[in-house]
Ligand SMILES: NC(=O)C1=CN([C@@H]2O[C@H](COP(=O)(O)OP(=O)(O)OC[C@H]3O[C@@H](n4cnc5c(N)ncnc54)[C@H](O)[C@@H]3O)[C@@H](O)[C@H]2O)[C@@H](O)CC1
């Protein structure tokens with residue numbers, strides 16, 4: 086199977102096409118709904134002790150899943166109360182079918198349903214939500230929130246746009262657990278949706294992955310399966326020069342940033358790492374680094390002179406650099422080599438007055454790693470969700486663009502995109518971006534292609550932060566990379582041995 090199919094993300098419109106393709110291939114829509122509702126009932130019984138469950142059903146197929154789940158839970162002996170938004174007579178198709186089969190009582194829709202409940206199943210709206218919630222639906226969502234009851238959401242928490250991860254109005258359900266079907270949607274991994282879904286479970290409802298061949302996908306959730314086949318594990322007959330040489334251009338006042346970047350490049354396996362340090366602060370870098378080499382860069386010697394050594398095959402500019410003319414010149418010198426170049430932080434900000442001059446200079450493999458503020462400085466206020474904005478920026482700049490955050494998006498100029506979902510909150514700490522730029526460069530130096538190297542680096546970065554947990558500071562990250570790599574290596578080897 087195409088690896089991209091495994092972690093494919095499908096926006097609601099594409100998911101509807103996948104449903105239709107599965108139905109065309111022979112599975113009935115009733116079977117799909119039955120499987121979906123059963124998965125919800127199983128999730129509820131697995132995650133909560135038997136108690137008074139309230140199932141809130143909407144007027145469409147999301148509600149239909151709710152009827153199936155309610156009947157199943159009832160048969161398992163759960164005390165079930167069910168509220169339907171709208172008239173039962175207005176239900177259509179599969180939802181009407183399963184409403185008829187529900188043996189319990191359909192109650193008047195209102196907040197009184199929540200009294201004495203222990204858990205709520207949110208089957209109000211799913212993929213079909215097309216506008217802000219109003220009237221009784223909005224009041225109910227507000228009541229569920231106020232009740233602080235645990236919630237299991239069907240497909241997506243009501244109010245959340247599955248395509249963008251944004252609310253369509255001013256209120257939405259915050260779920261503890263979300264059961265979705267076949268594949269996740271971008272809205273499950275893009276913020277703030279990722280935070281509203283709780284744990285996301287993907288249930289197999291009988292749709293074959295092969296439908297994706299025709300239907301396509303909107304992006305992938307970042308995972309090793311996407312790039313582990315091309316991960317540059319060192320070879321026994323290898324040489325340090327086979328593992329590349331990273332050059333990190335160091336800054337004058339914030340020397341820690343380039344050092345973090347250099348250590349990360351080394352830990353992720355670059356054969357050699359050099360920091361080009363401005364002459365006045367050379368001793369600071371030299372005293373702090375051991376295996377990483379430090380080259381004193383005088384004003385008179387341009388970066389291009391150093392780069393005459395063609396073994397330096399991946400370059401980082403930006404961490405702690407200062408948004409100065411000197412940084413601009415360093416960026417242009419790096420890009421002129423057409424070697425793999427990571428531009429972070431001040432290397433991005435330095436081009437804020439004239440972004441087009443940067444885009445013109447990008448002719449070879451280049452990775453831009455802005456956070457939201459730096460992104461806006463370079464690309465302005467691009468409308469749309471983060472996935473769309475990253476894709477637009479990659480297309481405009483010709484670089485792989487990483488928009489950092491809890492839901493880091495990596496997009497390539499050819500349209501490929503991943504959304505990363507393993508970053509814990511602990512990663513929001515000073516210097517973690519410097520580490521990321523070094524990880525990317527370290528993988529580029531070992532010959533990984535830009536989009537794969539960046540996806541892998543973002544994932545390793547998130548894993549390292551998870552491994553440490555609370556109290557994490559950026560210095561910890563490079564030292565955590567070896568254990569993360571070991572676990573990855575062992576899991577990949579086991580998979581290969583199967
Ligand atoms: N299509 C299929 O074959 C499957 C669909 N499944 C379920 O079906 C759901 C999608 O079903 P639907 O397309 O019927 O959509 P929903 O059930 O999410 O929404 C129902 C209808 O409500 C209306 N609506 C949208 N926003 C509204 C608002 N703010 N206020 C009032 N009315 C609003 C729309 O006309 C929409 O068609 C999925 O989320 C999933 O739970 C599952 O049963 C698996 C199989």
Ligand SMILES: [K+]
Nearest residue numbers: 207210241243
């Ligand atoms: K829902």
